[in-house]
Amino acid sequence: MAVSSAPGKVYLFGEHAVVYGEPAVPCAIERRARVGVEQRSDNKLRIHAEDLSLDGFTVEYAGGANDRPDIDASESLLNAAMGYIDSAIEQVRDVTDEGDVGFDVTIESDIPLGAGLGSSAAVAVAAIDAGTRELGTTLETDELADRAYRTEHEVQSGQASRADTFCSATGGAVRVEGEDCRSLEAPDLPIVVGFDGGAGDTGKLVAGVRELRDEYGFAADTVDAIGDVVRNGEQALADGDVEELGRLMDFNHGLLSALGVSSRSLDSMVWAARDAGAHGAKLTGAGGGGCIVALDPTDETETALSYTPGCEDAFRAALAETGVERLE
Numbered sequence: 001m002a003v004s005s006a007p008g009k010v011y012l013f014g015e016h017a018v019v020y021g022e023p024a025v026p027c028a029i030e031r032r033a034r035v036g037v038e039q040r041s042d043n044k045l046r047i048h049a050e051d052l053s054l055d056g057f058t059v060e061y062a063g064g065a066n067d068r069p070d071i072d073a074s075e076s077l078l079n080a081a082m083g084y085i086d087s088a089i090e091q092v093r094d095v096t097d098e099g100d101v102g103f104d105v106t107i108e109s110d111i112p113l114g115a116g117l118g119s120s121a122a123v124a125v126a127a128i129d130a131g132t133r134e135l136g137t138t139l140e141t142d143e144l145a146d147r148a149y150r151t152e153h154e155v156q157s158g159q160a161s162r163a164d165t166f167c168s169a170t171g172g173a174v175r176v177e178g179e180d181c182r183s184l185e186a187p188d189l190p191i192v193v194g195f196d197g198g199a200g201d202t203g204k205l206v207a208g209v210r211e212l213r214d215e216y217g218f219a220a221d222t223v224d225a226i227g228d229v230v231r232n233g234e235q236a237l238a239d240g241d242v243e244e245l246g247r248l249m250d251f252n253h254g255l256l257s258a259l260g261v262s263s264r265s266l267d268s269m270v271w272a273a274r275d276a277g278a279h280g281a282k283l284t285g286a287g288g289g290g291c292i293v294a295l296d297p298t299d300e301t302e303t304a305l306s307y308t309p310g311c312e313d314a315f316r317a318a319l320a321e322t323g324v325e326r327l328e
Ligand SMILES: Nc1ncnc2c1ncn2[C@@H]1O[C@H](COP(=O)(O)OP(=O)(O)O)[C@@H](O)[C@H]1O
Pocket: 033, 049, 050, 051, 052, 080, 081, 082, 083, 084, 085, 107, 108, 109, 112, 113, 114, 115, 116, 117, 118, 119, 120, 121, 123, 200, 201, 202, 203, 285, 286
């Protein structure tokens, strides 16, 4: 059996706009998904996912479009639940040229699902890394990130950036613009996360922004403006100017909100953080529900969030210096 882990992330800047070629700066955090993969003697896939919102389940099936697991859940729920892991295993089969190989896969994760902290990318990166190693192939980080990106691209119906998967594979703070992915020097940022207990559907939210962008010139301008915020943010990051970073995060949140991807609970957490004296706050990831990220070196934001109606959990997140980790 091979076991790998990979971290989740927050977006300091640039989600959604990154899908259209603008730069984005995500930052890996110490919340990880661990995936164990063991080769079977038949061609079936057995997936044990403790932390899925289906209350944890075990299924056994051969994988691929024509063989669905026999469990009592709607097709859409099942697709949402299984899509990333299914597609990650296809990448393992493809990269190792072992189309018929079966696996027992076990997933454990401390990253909330669908909440903007990149659980899908972490699961894809860890699964592909463990799966390929189980078959005797160790991928370079760039190829691992690329294979995990293909997983997200497929599951999100062709609409995904390389940001989440590159960040999860390499760790640290990164900058992604189209195919250009690189690591950034980042100061130790005082990151606080607020979680509303909910989730958003990444594919749907991305499609919604695309429709707005196609329909209105000003929505396309809003996407471009996010790119400008990110470029300023990169400079602030290089200068270690946390106050300026915060101001730019506030601006970024306003633009995301204009694109329709915020929600009442995300907005209340953002305002609670600002009122508590955070340098800045914004939603992170696809939006619709899930998490916000704020910068505050004091305890005020975490405390304020823990009393904010609609906030289920608030925690400080350390930067994850290491991306994929090979545990067994
Ligand atoms: N612990 C887990 N076990 C199995 N699959 C997971 C797990 N965590 C995430 N996933 C997969 O990732 C999907 C959520 O990804 P996504 O909607 O992109 O949100 P995010 O990446 O922001 O968490 C889940 O529906 C599931 O397919």
